[in-house]
Amino acid sequence: MRIAVYLAHPQADSFNKALFDAVIDELRGQAVEVVSHDLYAEGFDPMLAAQETETVDGTQSNDEQVRRYQDELTELDALIFVHPNWWGMPPAILTGWVQRVLTPAVAYKLTDAAGEPIGLLHAKRALILNTSDTTEDRERDVFGDPLQQIWASCVLPYIGVEDVRRKVFRTVTDSTEQQRSTWLREARNLAAALAADS
DSSP, X not given: OEXXXXXXXXXXXXXXXXXXXXXXHHHXXXXXXXXXXXXXXXXXXXXXXXXXXXXXXXXXXXXXXXHHHHHHHTTOSEEEEEEEOBTTBOOHHHXXXXXXXXXXXXXXXXXXXXXXXXXXXXXXXXXXXXXXXXXXXXXXXXXXXXXXXXXXXXXXXXTTOOEEEXXXXXXXXXXXXHHHHHHHHHHHHHHHHHHHOO
């Protein structure tokens, strides 16, 4: 079992980083081979270059880091993404990762001019852990939960992920240490369940 865990948060002392660390620790305790990436710490460049938009035949990026991420994708059984909700979107660094790494012939192929995708990833399960300062009612009723749409309707099914799980920890800014400890245990349980459902 090989699972990749991706973190998209610029602060090394953030609760997102605590979630990332807890999930990795839990998975390793379950004898899972973990591939972990802190995108900010690794200095990932989210800028999609013009020449990268011209390739639809599977030619890989000239960027060595992008190629490494793409090569790893072929050997994964599941994916975990940890990030905050910023303006109803993932941070730009993760959006750029999606655009630069999950490319045609690497993560999907289109069947016809209508653009129906066939996902190419072996990984069929994913877990999204989000933090938010928006209440659940407001997120759902006012904004329509855009992160759910991005991950569960747009990105992950497109690349072949069939089982999309998501948990939002809210509201983080005014949370207590006790609440955060409870959330970290919940994140561990969710990661363990993802690994167990192979």
